[in-house]
Amino acid sequence: xxxxxxxxxxxxxxxxxxxxxxxxxxxxxxxxxxxxxxxxxxxxxxxxxxxxxxxxxxxxxxxxxxxxxxxxxxxxxxxxxxxxxxxxxxxxxxxxxxxxxxxxxxxxxxxxxxxxxxxxxxxxxxxxxxxxxxxxxxxxxxxxxxxxxxxxxxxxxxxxxxxxxxxxxxxxxxxxxxxxxxxxxxxxxxxxxxxxxxxxxxxxxxxxxxxxxxxxxxxxxxxxxxxxxxxxxxxxxxxxxxxxxxxxxxxxxxxxxxxxxxxxxxxxxxxxxxxxxxxxxxxxxxxxxxxxxxxxxxxxxxxxxxxxxxxxxxxxxxxxxxxxxxxxxx
Amino acid sequence: xxxxxxxxxxxxxxxxxxxxxxxxxxxxxxxxxxxxxxxxxxxxxxxxxxxxxxxxxxxxxxxxxxxxxxxxxxxxxxxxxxxxxxxxxxxxxxxxxxxxxxxxxxxxxxxxxxxxxxxxxxxxxxxxxxxxxxxxxxxxxxxxxxxxxxxxxxxxxxxxxxxxxxxxxxxxxxxxxxxxxxxxxxxxxxxxxxxxxxxxxxxxxxxxxxxxxxxxxxxxxxxxxxxxxxxxxxxxxxxxxxxxxxxxxxxxxxxxxxxxxxxxxxxxxxxxxxxxxxxxxxxxxxxxxxxxxxxxxxxxxxxxxxxxxxxxxxxxxxxxxxxxxxxxxxxxxxxxxxxxxxxxxxxxxxxxxxxxxxxxxxxxxxxxxxxxxxxxxxxxxxxxxxxxxxxxxxxxxxxxxxxxxxxxxxxxxxxxxxxxxxxxxxxxxxxxxxxxxxxxxxxxxxxxxxxxxxxxxxxxxxxxxxxxxxxxxxxxxxxxxxxxxxxxxxxxxxxxxxxxxxxxx
Numbered sequence: 001x002x003x004x005x006x007x008x009x010x011x012x013x014x015x016x017x018x019x020x021x022x023x024x025x026x027x028x029x030x031x032x033x034x035x036x037x038x039x040x041x042x043x044x045x046x047x048x049x050x051x052x053x054x055x056x057x058x059x060x061x062x063x064x065x066x067x068x069x070x071x072x073x074x075x076x077x078x079x080x081x082x083x084x085x086x087x088x089x090x091x092x093x094x095x096x097x098x099x100x101x102x103x104x105x106x107x108x109x110x111x112x113x114x115x116x117x118x119x120x121x122x123x124x125x126x127x128x129x130x131x132x133x134x135x136x137x138x139x140x141x142x143x144x145x146x147x148x149x150x151x152x153x154x155x156x157x158x159x160x161x162x163x164x165x166x167x168x169x170x171x172x173x174x175x176x177x178x179x180x181x182x183x184x185x186x187x188x189x190x191x192x193x194x195x196x197x198x199x200x201x202x203x204x205x206x207x208x209x210x211x212x213x214x215x216x217x218x219x220x221x222x223x224x225x226x227x228x229x230x231x232x233x234x235x236x237x238x239x240x241x242x243x244x245x246x247x248x249x250x251x252x253x254x255x256x257x258x259x260x261x262x263x264x265x266x267x268x269x270x271x272x273x274x275x276x277x278x279x280x281x282x283x284x285x286x287x288x289x290x291x292x293x294x295x296x297x298x299x300x301x302x303x304x305x306x307x308x309x310x311x312x313x314x315x316x317x318x319x320x321x322x323x324x325x326x327x328x329x330x
Numbered sequence: 331x332x333x334x335x336x337x338x339x340x341x342x343x344x345x346x347x348x349x350x351x352x353x354x355x356x357x358x359x360x361x362x363x364x365x366x367x368x369x370x371x372x373x374x375x376x377x378x379x380x381x382x383x384x385x386x387x388x389x390x391x392x393x394x395x396x397x398x399x400x401x402x403x404x405x406x407x408x409x410x411x412x413x414x415x416x417x418x419x420x421x422x423x424x425x426x427x428x429x430x431x432x433x434x435x436x437x438x439x440x441x442x443x444x445x446x447x448x449x450x451x452x453x454x455x456x457x458x459x460x461x462x463x464x465x466x467x468x469x470x471x472x473x474x475x476x477x478x479x480x481x482x483x484x485x486x487x488x489x490x491x492x493x494x495x496x497x498x499x500x501x502x503x504x505x506x507x508x509x510x511x512x513x514x515x516x517x518x519x520x521x522x523x524x525x526x527x528x529x530x531x532x533x534x535x536x537x538x539x540x541x542x543x544x545x546x547x548x549x550x551x552x553x554x555x556x557x558x559x560x561x562x563x564x565x566x567x568x569x570x571x572x573x574x575x576x577x578x579x580x581x582x583x584x585x586x587x588x589x590x591x592x593x594x595x596x597x598x599x600x601x602x603x604x605x606x607x608x609x610x611x612x613x614x615x616x617x618x619x620x621x622x623x624x625x626x627x628x629x630x631x632x633x634x635x636x637x638x639x640x641x642x643x644x645x646x647x648x649x650x651x652x653x654x655x656x657x658x659x660x661x662x663x664x665x666x667x668x669x670x671x672x673x674x675x676x677x678x679x680x681x682x683x684x685x686x687x688x689x690x691x692x693x694x695x696x697x698x699x700x701x702x703x704x705x706x707x708x709x710x711x712x713x714x715x716x717x718x719x720x721x722x723x724x725x726x727x728x729x730x731x732x733x734x735x736x737x738x739x740x741x742x743x744x745x746x747x748x749x750x751x752x753x754x755x756x757x758x759x760x761x762x763x764x765x766x767x768x769x770x771x772x773x774x775x776x777x778x779x780x781x782x783x784x785x786x787x788x789x790x791x792x793x794x795x796x797x798x799x800x801x802x803x804x805x806x807x808x809x810x811x812x813x814x815x816x817x818x819x820x821x822x823x824x825x826x827x828x829x830x831x832x833x834x835x
Contacts, residue, residue, distance in 0.1 A: 040737065041386070043671045071739055074533030075516075078740070081530055107521075111528045157787060165521035190476075190783045191518040196677035206475035207787065219680055328521055 027271035029279075032064030033092040035262075038079030038101075040072045044127075045096040047296065048260045052094075052124065055288045061279050076101050077110040084117045087265050091272035094121065094262040099167050101263075102312055106319035107165060107329050118263040119273050120312045122280040122304025125293050127213040129171040129232035129256035130244070131158075134202050135225050137209075142230035143250045145209065146179035153186035159207040161195035161216070165328040167258060168195075168211045171232060173322055175247060175254035185326045202226070213258055214241060215297040232256035237299055257301050261308065277305040333465055340687025343390065344695050349688070352387075352395040353696045357703060360402020362714050364422075365410050366722075371403035371642070372658040372765060376546035377726050379539055379666050380733015389670040390685045396666065397646070397689055398696040400659055401453055404642045405700050408445045408635055409711055413438060413568075421638035424607040428623060428630030435626050439571040439708070444628045445635040446704035447578060448585040452636030453697045455589035456596065456643035461690060463597070464679070467651040471676035474652070476783035477795050481804035483777035486654050486769070489598070489811035498816065500762045507757075508770020511536055519782045531742050538665035538771055540734055540743050544750025545757075545764050546662075547730045552755040554723045568712055571705075581632035584614050588636030595637075596644020596657070606644075610637030643693060650674055650686060654773070658765035661772055668772075669737070 033056070035049035046068065053066030071079040076097070083095055095118070105115045131142060139145045139156075148155045160168025169189045176187060190207055192198040195216040202210040203225045210217070210226070214237065220226035230247040231237055232254050237244065247254040264276055281304050283289050292298070303311050323329045343349060356378075363374035378399050382392035407422030412429035425445060432441035474482065487505060514525045515535025526532040591613065592606035614633035615623045623630045645657040653675040655661035667674055672682065679686055704711075734747050754764055781795075788794035796802050 040669055040671060069739060070737075072534070072737070073740070074530040077530045077533055109523075109533070110530070154789065163516055163518035163521050166518075188786055190786060191521075191779070193518065193779075194673050196673055196681060197675060200472060200676055201475065204472040204475065207783075 027269070027275045029062065029272070029275055030092045031062070033062050033066045033094065034069055034090075035066055036069050036071050036079045036083070036093065036095040038071055038073070038076035038096065041070055044098060044260065045076070046070060048096040048098075048124070048262075049094075051292045051296070052262075052283070055283060055286065055292065056279070058288060059283070059286060061283070075104050075109065077104065077113075080105075080110050080113055080118070083263075083265050084113060089267040089269075090265050091268045093268075094264055094276065096260070097263050098260050099258045099315070100162075102315045103165075103167050103170065103319055106316040107323050115312055115316050117266045119266055119268060120309045121262040121264055121273070121276045122284075122308050123259040123261035123301055124280065124284055124289065125298035126257035126259040126301030127215045127297070128237065128299055129168075129258065130210075130212060130214050130217055130228050131172070131175065131230050131232070131247075132202070132210045132212075132217055132221075132226050132228040133208065134205055135227055136205065137227065139209075139229060140227070141245075141250055142175070142247055142252060143179070145229060146176065146181060146252060149176055149181045149187065150179070153181065153183050154188055156208045157188040157190060158209045158211050159190045159192060159198035159201050160211040161192055161198050164189060164191050165323060165326070166191070167256075168198075170319060170322060171254075171256045172211045173326060174256055174318075175230075175232065175252060177322070177325075178247075178254040179252045184322075199226070214299070218297070233299070257299075259301050259303075260298065261303075274305075280304055333461060336683055336687045337461060337691060339683070340689075340691035341694075343684055343688030344394070344691035348391065349394050349692055350695065350699075352391050353398045353692050354699055356395045356398025357402040357405075357696055357699045360399035360404075361406035361409075361700065361703065361711055362402075363399070364403030364406020364408075365711055365715050366406075371400050371407075372662050373546045373550065374399050374403040375659055375662045375666075376542045377550075377730065379662070380543055380547075380730050380736075382666070382733075383539075384729070384733045384736040386736075389667070389672045389682075390688050392666065392670060393663070393685065393689045394692040394696075396663055397693055398699075400642060400663065401639070401693065401696050402700060403659075404453070404639045405446065405449050405704055406711065407638070408449070408631075409442065409708070410715065412441045412445065412631070413712065413715070421604045421607045421634075421641070423604070424611045424634035424637075425631060427611065427634075428625070428627050431624070431626035432628070432631065436569050437626065439569050440573055440577070440628070441626075441631050442568075442708050443571055443573045443705055444577070444581055445631045446701060446708070448581060448588065448632035448635040449639040449704075450697055450701040451582075451585040452589040452592055452639035453643055453693070453700075455586065455636075456593040456640035457690065457693045457697070459593045459597075459640075460643050460647055460693070464647050464651050464686075464690075467647060468676045468679040471651055473800060475798075476780040476787060478798065478801045478804065479780040480777060480784055480795060481801040481808065482652065482654055483773050483780065485804050485808035485811060486773055487777075488808040489815075497761070500760075501766050504757070504762045504764065504766035505770040508767040508772075509774040510770075511541065511767075512771045512774040519779060531740070535775075536746065536771075537669065537737070537743070538768065539669050539737060540746050541750050541771060542662055542665055542768055543730050543734055544747040545754035545767060547726055548747060548751025549754030549758055549764075551723055551727050552751060553758070554720075568709060577628065581628050584610075584618075584629040584633040585636040587613060587617070588633040589640040592637035592640025592642075593644040596641030597647045604638070606641030607634035607638040610634050646693075650678060651676060653776075655769065658768070661765065661769050665768065665772055 035053050037046040037049040039045045049068040053068055056062045056066050079095055087093055104110055133139050145156055158172050162168040173184050176184060195212040199210055199220060201207045203220055214231060217226055217228055221228055228244045231244045232247050234255055236242050236246055284302055360374055375396050382395055408425045411417045411422045411425040412433050415426050415430040417423040417426055429441045514532055517524050588610035591610045595606040610633040614629055645660045649655045649660040649664050655664045664674060734743050784794050796805055
């Protein structure tokens with residue numbers, strides 16, 4: 001492994017020399033690559049790695065294979081630390097990330113680490129936030145619910161699949177803040193260990209409202225047990241979700257995409273970073289990837305390279321401010 | 331979609347060559363593990379979980395493999411009961427009573443065959459019960475709010491000691507240990523880290539699977555090292571099988587009664603297989619006063635075997651529908667499902683019908699496989715019984731280590747596993763049961779979460795905990811589960827002991 005690494009760096013310096021000579025795309029990716037999914041098999045990050053890995057090999061971007069390595073722990077923290085400390089210049093490594101990663105970075109839950117220690121490649125889609133209620137709820141629109149919250153922050157209790165201060169909780173706070181609800185810490189949020197557990201409580205009539213992602217609500221939406229008040233996206237989503245109004249339409253400019261994407265080690269060369277950015281850009285346009293998205297309910301959300309890095313910075317900053325507002329961090 | 335249709339889809343999953351293969355492997359390994367004295371189904375499943383992980387199996391395949399191991403272990407438990415008069419696991423204890431005398435009389439093969447058929451009937455009927463009851467309970471589960479769940483978890487803890495538990499106080503210590511371990515990691519209700527000392531490896535808490543494999547499988551290794559047990563065990567010789575249709579008809583009513591009783595006691599949290607086999611045996615003795623119970627009556631073999639196998643399938647009902655395990659082994663299965671990102675509970679039936687119905691269908695297939703395996707091939711298992719543990723233990727250790735490593739790819743987890751192994755060894759030395767430790771780890775956080783949710787929803791009013799008919803009902807059962815064993819448990823155990831002592835005299 002070490003040997004191939006030094007071989008690679010020789011190649012890279014060679015490639016850099018060529019690049020100076022004015023040739024674009026001189027970087028040559030190694031035969032095989034590795035994708036770290038910072039969680040156990042079966043979850044979102046695992047899916048990101050496996051589906052991207054498959055398309056990358058099917059379309060010959062990577063000649064050998066893309067091996068998915070599951071590295072669970074600390075909500076992605078173990079993988080982040082591993083990437084920063086042990087793989088800092090590995091150019092054949094990508095790590096799956098999502099809004100959960102930026103949330104934890106923003107709240108200092110990866111001690112001593114921050115978003116600048118890695119390079120952010122790009123996204124390949126997103127799962128948008130929703131706010132929903134049971135079919136017997138008195139609320140029929142998001143604006144109505146927010147009015148109720150303005151009068152009494154404890155009047156609507158929310159259930160979601162992330163820990164307190166996690167992304168599902170933040171979605172409610174972002175929306176309430178946009179709707180000019182004051183005293184945000186007073187809003188009640190019940191943390192469950194998964195979206196489905198939270199949904200059952202809302203459908204069963206035990207909790208007032210559900211905060212989660214669009215991919216989680218389809219079953220109960222189809223059965224008519226759940227009324228989705230708003231989707232937190234800039235525009236309406238494609239069918240079958242095109243009947244759901246956005247928060248924007250209801251006068252609340254709350255947008256909350258749970259993006260799926262990657263970062264690479266912080267000391268990977270600029271050339272290798274560019275290679276990954278271009279590859280992800282191209283991959284996003286392919287029919288193969290579009291099929292993966294349709295099949296798995298991923299919605300369009302595309303940012304890469306410089307734009308994505310800036311986006312991650314802003315998102316981290318926003319979350320930091322919000323987390324301070326609610327007293328989660330000091 | 332109707333239940334039958336879903337079940338048919340399940341059979342489509344269960345009858346794929348891959349599933350049949352895993353069911354077969356699981357059945358064989360399970361029977362073997364069940365047959366080895368001391369290694370019960372909980373250990374069996376714990377030892378084989380790492381195998382499922384190192385093979386990178388899908389949740390469905392893993393669950394098919396492990397439920398087959400579970401069912402197999404319940405079959406296997408009877409082999410050493412009958413041939414060695416040592417129960418392979420606790421539920422198989424009642425099988426000793428008439429099984430061993432039959433073997434002494436030179437009817438070992440008949441005893442084994444009868445018990446295999448009874449086991450099959452028990453599992454089969456209970457699986458039908460599972461098919462009928464589980465979807466109903468899954469729909470009913472929507473009625474469970476945080477307060478009801480809290481009462482349900484209290485019930486599970488209250489009945490932990492169970493009717494056959496030896497020392498309630500030690501059970502309590504074990505459960506408290508589990509609860510303490512469970513507090514490590516992020517507290518999702520407040521988003522605060524507890525007892526993690528800024529170590530990333532502790533942020534998500536301590537993995538159940540590492541604890542399970544350490545406590546059960548690795549401690550087994552330490553026990554082996556201590557005993558230097560190099561030789562296999564001596565046993566009664568096996569005769570040639572002479573079993574007629576009349577013999578089967580003779581034990582059929584006993585098996586059917588045992589199956590039903592077993593299923594019911596399996597569904598009740600905490601009661602489990604031991605109670606199932608005990609109640610079935612006692613009832614059979616009462617119903618047929620003409621028999622020669624305790625001296626080798628075939629019905630005395632059939633009833634408890636049908637009972638404990640029925641209970642094994644019954645225990646899957648609360649686990650799949652409510653996410654609350656009905657026994658130690660289902661607790662281990664539950665831990666594995668959670669690690670595979672499959673959340674048991676009412677949503678499981680909606681979200682992963684393939685998995686649920688595939689597994690249920692696989693139980694039917696597995697049982698058929700087990701019956702076929704256990705009648706003609708029983709001689710093979712008997713031979714396996716005499717394999718010296720010095721060959722088995724290294725394999726167990728290897729599988730455990732590779733499996734744990736392949737879950738997270740971190741060597742630290744291996745240290746944790748060994749640490750839990752030492753803890754398991756010490757606990758077993760002082761006779762503190764291990765299953766409550768696991769249940770404490772699994773149920774503790776859920777119980778805490780539901781209590782806090784209930785109080786948030788009621789704005790801090792504690793009376794919410796007993797404000798619905800359902801929660802009051804659960805509290806009553808919990809109280810009964812706590813008090814009854816203290817009164818009747820003693821009587822039951824002396825009875826069980828007396829009937830066993832009377833036999834060996």
